[in-house]
Every structure is written in structure tokens, then in C-alpha cells.
Amino acid sequence: MCGIIGCTGRETETLDVLLHGLDTLEYRGYDSAGVALANGTVEVCKREGEIDRLRAAVDPAMDGPVGIGHTRWSTHGPPTDENAHPHTDCTGDVAVVHNGIIENYDELKAELTAAGHELESDTDTEVVPHFIEDALADGMSRDEAFRSAVARIEGSYALAAVFAGSEAILATREGSPLVVGVGDDAAYLASDVPAFLEYTDRVVYLDDGEFARLESGSWTVTDAEGRLLEKSISQVEWDAEETAKSGYDHYMLKEIHEQPRALRKCLRGRVDELTGTVDVEALEGLTAESVQFVACGTSYHAALYGAQRLQAAGVPAQAFLASEYATAPAPVTEGTLVVGVTQSGETADTLAALRRAQARGVETLAMTNVVGSTAARDCDRTLLIRAGPEIGVAATKTFSSQVVACNLLSATLADRGDSREIVQALRDLPGQIQEVLDASRAEAVAERFVDSDGYFFIGRGHQHPVALEGALKMKEITYKHAEGFPAGELKHGPLALVTGRTPVFAIVTGTDEEATKTVGNVKEVEARDAPVVAVTDGASTVDRYADAVLELPETEPCVAPVLANVQLQLVAYHVANKLGRSIDKPRNLAKSVTVE
Amino acid sequence: MTVRAAVVLAAGEGTRLRPLTRNRPKPMLPAADRPILEHVFDALIGAGIERLHVVVGYKRDRVQDYFGPTYRNVPVNYVAQNKQLGSGHALLEAREAVASEDGFLVVNGDQVIEQRMVEDVLDAFEDDDGGAMLAVTEQSDVSHYGAVRTEGDRVIELVEKPETDEYRLLNAGVYAFDASIFDAVDETPRVRGELALTDTLSRLIDEDVAVGGVTTEGLWVDATYPWDLLDVSRELLLGGRVTEPERGEAVWVADTANVHEDATLQGPVVVGPDSEVRPGAVVGPFAAVGRNATVGANAVVSRSVLDTDTRVGPNATLLDCVTGQAVSLGAGTTVPGGPGDVRVEDSVYEGQRLGTLVADRVRAAGDVSFAPGTLVGPNATLHTGVSISENVTEGAEVFR
Secondary structure, three states: OOEEEEOOOOHHHHHHHHHHHHHHHHOOOEEEEEEEEEEOOOOEEEEOOOOHHHHHHHOOOOOEEEEEEEOOOOOOOOOOOOOOOOEOOOOOOOEEEEEEOOHHHHHHHHHHHHHHOOOOOOOOOOHHHHHHHHHHHHHOEEEEEHHHHHHHOOOOEEEEEEOOOOOEEEEEEEEEEOOOEEOOOOOEEOOOOOOEOOEEEOEEEEEOOOOEEEEEEEEEEEOOOOOOOOOOEEEEOOOOOHOOOOOOHHHHHHHOOOHHHHHHHHHOOOOEEEOOOOHHHHHOOOOOOOEEEEHHHHHHHHHHHHHHHHOOOOOOOOEEHHHHHOOOEEEOOOOEEEEEOOOOOOOOOHHHHHHHHHOOOEEEEEEEEOOOOOOHOOEEEEOOOOOOOOOOOOOHHHHHHHHHHHHHHHHHHHOOHHHHHHHHHHHHHHHHHHHHEEEEEEEEHHHOOOOEEEEEEEEEEOHHHHHHHHHHHHHHHHEEEEEEEEEHHHHHHHHHHOOOOEEEEEEOOOOOOOHHHHHHHHHHHHOOOOOEEEEEEOOOOOHHHOOOEOOOOOHHHHHHHHHHHHHHHHHHHHHHHOOOOOOOOOOOOOOOOOOO | OOOOEEEEEEEEHHHHHHHOOOOOHHHOOEEEOOHHHHHHHHHHHOOOOOEEEEEOOOOOHHOOOOOOOOOOEEEEEEEEEOOOOHHHHHHHHHHOOOOOEEEEEEEEEOOOHHHHHHHHHHHHHHHHHOEEEEEEOOOOOOOOOOOEEOOOOEEEEEEEOOOOOOOEEEEEEEEEEOHHHHHHHOOOOOEOOEOOOHHHHHHHHHOOOOOOEEOOOOOOEEEOOOOHHHHHHHHHOOOOOOOOOOOEOOOOOOOEEOOOHHHHHHHOEEEEEOOEEEEOOEEOOEEEOOOOEEEEOOOOOOOOOOOOEEEEEEOOEOEEEEEOOOOOOOOEEEOOOOOEEEEEEEEEEEEOOOOEEOOOOOOOOOOOOOOEEEEEOOOOOOOOOEEOOOOOOOOEOOOO
């Protein structure tokens, strides 16, 4: 949640740089936004709503050599102008933006109010500028004052502050992402690299507990005690423009269409079909007696799939919701590998679960899309899924890439002698996704069922995670009620919800026992007059009981979920589009959730 | 005037190349190791173009997915032409996109051109300081194209598909214009609802408005019919117009390709990224193996273009063969090669050098043989041992 941007050294362009940065950070939150520019004084402009409202409200003459900006996803207090960041102190000479949660803010707020400070918002953030104000009044330097305020707070945060009469930005992080961009005569600060990628591709990744000071073209990083740290500059390979929509109306549709390319990249140089070998550098020498996946949302569904793959290969494996695991972890042994699946590598719940695992001394692996992300840096190993930047809040291509990466992991940990068939199926997958994209009738299905009361998704075995994912996609972007179930569970309760106005999407591939039993469950649904949409490769008899069919190419059972999921992504997209929803920025959601 | 923007026309299907265009427009068909349109983009960017505006229409997602928002760090802007009503109409769709440009290029996206042609047009246009300029190139046979007559550096006549053989120059489909072209196109009467850019140019010539013609040399190849795709790739391979690293004399192999040490590559040949060439296979000369394709053990592939994700089984023999995407040809497939008689729509073209054309996602089991000149429609299933002696329609299942 929440995105931070800052820049210094851009003279009169400060405001433009901040607003542009906020545009690219909008995926992190978009219920309010604001900027603060400092020269002799600090000027603040902030608005409830999307960034366009801020853009309309801001005085283009707002000027200053240094500034910070923020786009918010509310945790403390509703989205209002007052609760938008930046927040200032009583004098208006200090402005602060914050991403994260200050856990002890209640007591801090009480202390400040008792001391006569006037706090205007409901946010946890506002305590910070007031503590800085007090410290400055006590005669501390700006750097000392910033540190002393940070020392008072507990929780997770990325913080940045500007001051009247100073061209510097002071910043720090603890549990929330923050990167420094190094320009020729300017320096930048952001929650995520794309925010300043147009100006520089040289970045310094801050670690927890580090403080950064940016002033014009110079930057320094110090530790909590103020000792200077030597930080290396990394060159990022992403292309600034890769974050445009390439002719599509929505990022989500663009990213659905990018799946063949994403999977080609995920597999590149990692598989050899002739010998049936999987060779991933990051996994070299990796062994595990058992595997625990921790993840949230869509990544959790990929993790469920990954656990199934490993189980099938004879490696005990389980998938856990990271938010649960963080407080109630499962028992581990010395040979346990804990795999955190997180697109951004910044998901706070997943990071907390990984830290919990690390504290218990087991090996950790980050399965992520973002080089240099917190998860990638904190874990012992990193398996990059190489999906390329994903901007749409609803995860699409990263799910497919995660599923492929799970196969790479399971083939590495356990060779069951079928790896040649698996590699062959993986190599065929990009072309088969293209086939689904070329021929999908998802839009017609969406048109037919757009007015339904709710949607149910059933699948068994490998298709169970896809049933869950199909439902999640549907609810995220259409705001309609949708639930996914293991096909056999439907009759143990949820069937009571099924009516003639609740289509059931049944994912059935192959002709094995799982397929046969699922067809039986489909008949139960049909007998209750619910419309059935079969997502199938045509191998079973499910289409006989279906009102509509979404076709899949035939493939190995283990990769069929990826193909089924593409159809369900398209259905959700088209239903949301027909309902006029804000597809790339659904209400109440944010792309990477960096609070627990 | 400095020109830094180009409008690329890539909206048309290319119906004479069916069934290969079932899922994508002609600009996305393979030309050696990459789509035709990529050669066009390379020529433009090489000549200094910094803004690409691509008019897309038929199966536009294929263009957008392939190139994305940037190509070689040049931003690509997509302009939709929802109905394909001719090149002039396509250009009008881009009017807003180039509103801030003093001058801009307009280029056909479905013909391979060379950077020099673009540079020659740019130089001439910038010297002239505006107006209309087109590239003219000499070809032995211009009967399928727009023929041109020039006088000095002016074009004095444009004839589409001339019936006499007195013409030697053709319109290479590389133009430079200023914004006045939009009104000129707008004022051109439509012919059967369509608006061709060349009609506008002919009108300008008739009205004595100067249309410059710059004669230029360089590789210019076009595929009108399916068998032309083999010639296009041949020309590109001969000219070394391949982007993969050169491993030996006229042998280009992508870094991520996996060519077994017991396979033989005979140049000129190109093997694309992520592909596999298995032991005993002989690939080339004049073969292009696309991205993520597989050539099975002991297979022979010569004078052929295998597109993305194609699988060729062991012991197959493919000569003069064009495959679409994700085609699967089983063990022992035999394509003995051209020449053959090719039926395209209602016409028969005799003696064309085409072994067979197999469209997207055709699945041929083992031991299928193809008579010269046959076209197999997308998603057809050919069972074991069948002999294909005539065209096969989309989705058909052939048992015997």
C-alpha cells in the first residue's frame, strides 16, 4: 500500500517529476495523493481521490528545488483530503510521507496532544512531523531531529521528509520498500524503481534500518548510529516505456496477452527437452526434505499448485497463507525449505512469514518477479519468474509464470523420470496460451452471464487452485460475488447457494479419475438448474452437461491449469469491462500490499 | 526540417497469403528469423526515426503483443483502424498521432525494406523542405505493384498493377509527407468505399502538385502469395539480414538455441531463440527455424521456413516448406518439395516452387506426405500415413 516519490536537483521540474512518479506508483494505492515542495517554506497540496484530482488541484506555479509525493491506500482513517499525505507539523516547516503502519501511534498521539500539538488527521503518520518539530525546537539539526523522531516509532515504515530552507530529503525504511535513484545532477527516492526510471536507471537499494540523505546530485546512506555505509549502485534493465499499455484499453488485457512471451522468458536457458533436464542456476545444489510455501492472494493459489506438484513428486509440501503463517507457523525440521511466493517481493505478510522462517534457521527461497526486492535480498536464494513488470492490480501473467517456476522447482527437487514430458509440455505452453488467446469465446460467455447474481468455480486436483484463482479474479475486478471450491466440496454446503442465476464454471481436463468425478459434480449442479460453463480440453464428457464451453488445447495434466486460468482471466476481464469497472485499479485494493 | 516520426501501415490481413493469415496480419508473417514488420522497424530506427506510430487493424493484438510499448527503446504508439478501408484511410487514422510533426514518414508494414531507402527519402524530403516524396526502386517485374514513371526528381505517373511491361520502376511504399497530405487524402474520392494512398498521389500529380521521387537501391522484397515467403527468406539470408549471432559462414544461431553437436547446419541458415536441433538433423541451406521450434533427430529441413513453436519429428524431410505457428509434423513426415500447382481461392498458379504450406496448429501424425503446392488450413488434423494431394480446409480431419 502507498507509494512514495521524492526528488531533488531538478530545479523547476520538481512538480512534474513528482506527478509523473505518482502516476507510475498509482498501482500501490489510489484513494488519495499529495505533494510537498520545499524552498523557503514548505508548500503542500493533497487531495482525496485518484491522481488526476491532485493534478487538477495543484497550482502549476508550485515551485521548489526539492519535493516529495505520496499516493495512498488507506489503513488509518478514511480517504479524505486531511488524511492524504504529506503531513506537516504545527509550524508547517516539515512535511513527511509514509508507507507502512506505526503500531504505537495511539500513545504517541496522546503524548503529542498532551504537549499541545494540534494533529489534524486520523493517520498514524502525522505523529512523525510533530516529533521532528519538537526535536528541532530543542536545537537538534534536521538530521538529528529526523533520527530522533524515527527512534520513537515502532512498526513498519518507509519515511521521507523535506524541510523549509533545505534542499535535502531525509529518508529511512524498516519493513517497507524504498530505493534511491542516482541521476547526474539529481537524486530520486521511490517505493519502486519505475517511478523514476525515465530519469535514471542507476539505483541504490536501501536496507532496513538505513537512513538516506539526498541533496541535488549527491546521496549518502548511513546506519542507525549515523556511520557512513558503502552502498553499491545497481543498473536496472527494465525499460521505462515498458509500463505503457501498448494499444490495449487496460493493463490487465495487455498483461493477459503477454503471457506467451512471459513464459518464454521464464523458461529461457533453463530447460533442455532432448535430455529432459531442468537447470536453474539459482537452484543449483538445492535439496529439501520438505517444502512450505508462504504466499497471499493469487500467489497463494500458485503456491497451492506448487505444493501439489511437489507432493506428486514425493516431496512433502504444503502451502500456507502468509498472514497466518507469520503468527502461527507450521513445525519445521532442518531439511525444510520455506518458499515465499510474491510478485513484488514486497508483500508485507509474506516477508513476515519468511522472517519467521529465517528466525527458525531454515533455508528460504524467494519466488518473485522483482530483482532487488526485499524478499529477493532477504532470502537465501531467489528464483526469478521473469514475467516483466505487471501494472494491473489483478495479477495475471505473474500467476502463469509462478506456475511454470513451481514446475522448475519441483523438477529440481525431485526427478521422477517424467521430466522430459514435463519439459516438452512447458515448451509447448507459450504456443498453447496463444491458441487460447486467438480462439477464446470468453467475451461471449461474459456477455451471456454478465447479469448473474454470483459465480462459482469448481475444479479438482491441479484445477482446484485455478478454481480459487478464477473466483478471486472475478471478485477483484467485477465486485460480484464469486467463490471457488474443490469440486467435491460443493455438495458439502456451498451447493445451497447455487441457483439458476449463479453460473458454475467447471474446469475439467483429461479423462482421469479427477475428471470423471468432477463431471459427476457438474451433474449435481446441472440438476439444480444452474448454468454450467465447462472449461475443458474436450477429452471428458463434461461438455454434454454444459451450457457454454471454453475450449483448451490438450496437454499434460500438470500444465493444463495455466491454460484454464487464461480463459477465466478473460471471462473476468470481459465481465468487468461490460460492467464498466475500474479494471486496472479496483476499489479498495492495491497491487503490492506492504502492510500486514 | 528534421523528420523523426513514422507512420507504419500494418492493419491489412494480406488475403492472398491465406491460410497463413488466419491468426495474424501479413506484417507478422515470418521473414527469415523475424516478422516482416520487424525488418521495417529496424530500417526506420536505423535511419534515425524516434517515434513509431503503427496503424493496426486485422488481428491487431498480434502486433501489439509482439512489439509491446517500445521497440529498441523507441516508443511504439498503436493507432486503431477498425475497418480496413485502404491505405489512405489508414493514414487518416494516424492524423492526430502526428499532429505535432512538421513532417513524417509513411511506410508499408508488410514489405521488407532497407535502411538506405528510408535514409534516401528522408534526405530528399528534408532538402525539399516538405511536400510529398516517395521512394522508387528498380525491379525486373513490377506487374503486381505500383509502377512509377519519373522525370528528373519528380514522379509523373503512378499506375497500380500495370498491364504493359514498359515500366521498370516501382513505388517502394516508403513516403515522406507534411501535414497537407491529410486534407489531400480526405478530398480523394473513395473507390468502392476504399481510400488508397496512391489514388491521392495520382490526383496530386494530375493537379501539378510536386510529388518527389527519389530513386533508391537496396533490398526490397514482398510476399504476395504463399510461395513468395520462401523467396523473401532466401533473399534475406543471402543478404545476411539476420540479427542472430553468426556462428559460422552464413550460419546464424541464437544464443539460447540448443543445436546438438551431431546436427549439421548448412548455411545460409538461421536458428531462432529457444529452439532445439537434435542429433543427426540436417538444416539448410536456406532454412529459417523460428523461435522455440524443434527439429527432430535425423530430420532434413531445406529451403524452408518453420515458424514459432513448430515441432518437426524425427526422420522428417521438409523441402520448400512453410509452416505456421505451433505446427506439429510427426516422425517421417515427407514434403518432397516444389514445383507444384497452387490453388489460391479460385485461381491455379502453375509450377510454383512450394512443397507445402501448413498453417497454424496443424497436427500431422507420423508418415504423412504432402504433394507439391498443397495448402493445409489451420487446426487441421492429419492422421498417420495419409497423403495430402489437395488443399485441406481449416479444422478438417484427414483420415486417409
